[in-house]
Amino acid sequence: MKVEQVVAQLYTVREYCKDAAGLAESAKKIREIGYQAVQVSGVGDIEPAEIASILQGEGLTCCATHESNILEAPDKVAERLHMLSCSYTAVPSPGKRPITSLADVKQFAADMNKSGQILSEAGIALAYHNHHREFRRYEGELMLEVIYGETDPRYLQGEIDTYWVQYGGGDSVEWCERLKGRLPLLHAKDYKIDDENTPTFAEIGYGNLNWQRIAAAAEASGCEWFIVEQDRCDGNPFDSLRMSFEYIRDNLCD
Numbered sequence: 001m002k003v004e005q006v007v008a009q010l011y012t013v014r015e016y017c018k019d020a021a022g023l024a025e026s027a028k029k030i031r032e033i034g035y036q037a038v039q040v041s042g043v044g045d046i047e048p049a050e051i052a053s054i055l056q057g058e059g060l061t062c063c064a065t066h067e068s069n070i071l072e073a074p075d076k077v078a079e080r081l082h083m084l085s086c087s088y089t090a091v092p093s094p095g096k097r098p099i100t101s102l103a104d105v106k107q108f109a110a111d112m113n114k115s116g117q118i119l120s121e122a123g124i125a126l127a128y129h130n131h132h133r134e135f136r137r138y139e140g141e142l143m144l145e146v147i148y149g150e151t152d153p154r155y156l157q158g159e160i161d162t163y164w165v166q167y168g169g170g171d172s173v174e175w176c177e178r179l180k181g182r183l184p185l186l187h188a189k190d191y192k193i194d195d196e197n198t199p200t201f202a203e204i205g206y207g208n209l210n211w212q213r214i215a216a217a218a219e220a221s222g223c224e225w226f227i228v229e230q231d232r233c234d235g236n237p238f239d240s241l242r243m244s245f246e247y248i249r250d251n252l253c254d
Contacts, residue, residue: 007037039225130161
């Protein structure tokens, strides 16, 4: 992995990015840490052109986004990403879509495949971001397996989230290997047990996941962007982003 492939997920600092001024200050801090790219997600209602201008001004690339309206309006998503000079986006979750059966999972996959084809024709690659719910079985079939089995790799790529794979009882190394050639994005999130004996988020290298194995498997599968995200931080999220970046830079980068 190269240091320029290490990305800060703006969702980590979402409370500081509610308006353009906050995003600008956050982008400056992120660039000062050493990140050269971000994933845009969780920011306030800021026009894409303004987001692009802010990031460009700090020397940051928008490598990917999360979008909530991909299934409903893929054409509008493509327009937004073109304004951000970004070629990857992801469905962040099924959202409020009811999924209670194998048929529901297959329909969800079919809808993503359809939107992914539209985005592909516009030069945008669509990925899927998992949580733990995708490790539920329907009629004996694992939801995440169905999603990738029912979709065309040309129209749906992977954005494996290491924390949620672990939380769901899966193996991040295995999933990186299974998605070889189909894994442009990785959500790097560490996993620890807190003082109440409850699983929670940790800075990269400060939890229990084996990052040497995960990073090697992701890289072997063709991962382009290693995206640092921490849903909740014990302290200042910028400090958490710094801790994760420094660990990755010093221990995982070439």
